[in-house]
Amino acid sequence: MKVIAIMNEKGGVGKTATATSLSYLLAKRGKKVCLIDFDGQGHSSIIFGVKNKNQLKITVSTLLRKIMEEEELPKLEDYMIKTECGVDLIPSNSQLFALERNLCNVDFREMILSKYVDTIKDKYDYILIDCMSQMGTPMINAMMCADSLIIPTQAELLSAEGLSELLKHYQMIQKNSNHRLKIEGVLITMESSHTIVANQVNVLIGQIFGEKIPIFKTHIPRSIKVAEAVLYQQTICEYQPKNIAAIAYEQFVEELLKKIEVGQEGEGEVRNIG
Numbered sequence: 001m002k003v004i005a006i007m008n009e010k011g012g013v014g015k016t017a018t019a020t021s022l023s024y025l026l027a028k029r030g031k032k033v034c035l036i037d038f039d040g041q042g043h044s045s046i047i048f049g050v051k052n053k054n055q056l057k058i059t060v061s062t063l064l065r066k067i068m069e070e071e072e073l074p075k076l077e078d079y080m081i082k083t084e085c086g087v088d089l090i091p092s093n094s095q096l097f098a099l100e101r102n103l104c105n106v107d108f109r110e111m112i113l114s115k116y117v118d119t120i121k122d123k124y125d126y127i128l129i130d131c132m133s134q135m136g137t138p139m140i141n142a143m144m145c146a147d148s149l150i151i152p153t154q155a156e157l158l159s160a161e162g163l164s165e166l167l168k169h170y171q172m173i174q175k176n177s178n179h180r181l182k183i184e185g186v187l188i189t190m191e192s193s194h195t196i197v198a199n200q201v202n203v204l205i206g207q208i209f210g211e212k213i214p215i216f217k218t219h220i221p222r223s224i225k226v227a228e229a230v231l232y233q234q235t236i237c238e239y240q241p242k243n244i245a246a247i248a249y250e251q252f253v254e255e256l257l258k259k260i261e262v263g264q265e266g267e268g269e270v271r272n273i274g
Contacts, residue, residue, distance in 0.1 A: 002125070003148075005145070006018050008166065009135050018189065018220075020035070020044050020048065022253060023128050026126055027087045028237075029257075033087050033128065034080075036117075036128070036129045038096070038131050040093065042091065042093050044130045045089065049233050053092070062079075063116055096138075113138075117145050147182070148183065151213075152186075167213065184256060185259070190220065191222060218251045219248065220249060223245040226243075
């Protein structure tokens with residue numbers, strides 16, 4: 001079982017499109033997948049069919065509050081949303097925006113999400129976390145919980161600059177707390193390959209971060225159909241499988257799975273040597 005957090009401190013970089021597309025494509029490959037919508041905007045919930053998210057009785061916010069108050073969690077079938085594409089969804093809504101405040105006086109507040117994930121992790125091959133944008137205790141919770149991170153970013157100068165701050169937080173947590181945490185890679189999204197700026201930023205990201213963190217070879221091209229798919233509560237891979245972005249996400253998942261497989265083989269060799 002692997003927990004992967006999809007995060008970036010900057011919004012509008014294709015984070016939710018990546019989280020939902022990755023979830024859908026992993027489930028399509030027969031993997032048992034749970035997606036935790038860990039953003040108060042609830043965009044992942046909307047894409048996977050939740051129509052009235054603010055009327056939900058149980059969301060990720062409810063579950064974390066019960067963990068904080070040491071209350072018994074509801075039965076999984078009472079809150080887990082089974083989507084048509086095979087992804088299990090833990091939904092979110094605006095109540096999650098109060099999480100930072102609610103965690104203020106909680107002991108070991110950085111571990112609340114980890115405590116919840118421990119209750120479901122034996123049921124899945126992958127648990128994906130679609131994180132909120134701003135850095136704070138909730139994002140630290142996601143880093144403490146995750147085995148690895150995927151960092152979507154646009155091929156724009158401001159997005160590239162924002163990566164350096166996220167890298168600092170990652171290095172601090174990986175060094176001092178969650179030693180197993182690693183970065184799977186930076187995923188360049190919404191790319192317009194014909195623009196001079198995009199090409200310059202691609203070079204810049206490689207120069208600044210190439211040796212520190214890996215960059216996926218697959219880039220996700222910009223397509224208006226990605227936003228259009230949301231109107232039909234679908235990922236781009238469901239809505240138009242032959243769209244350029246959908247094809248790119250298929251290639252990205254193949255690249256990711258090969259990367260994970262190689263990593264697992266390496267860990268096995270280390271254990272065998274030991």
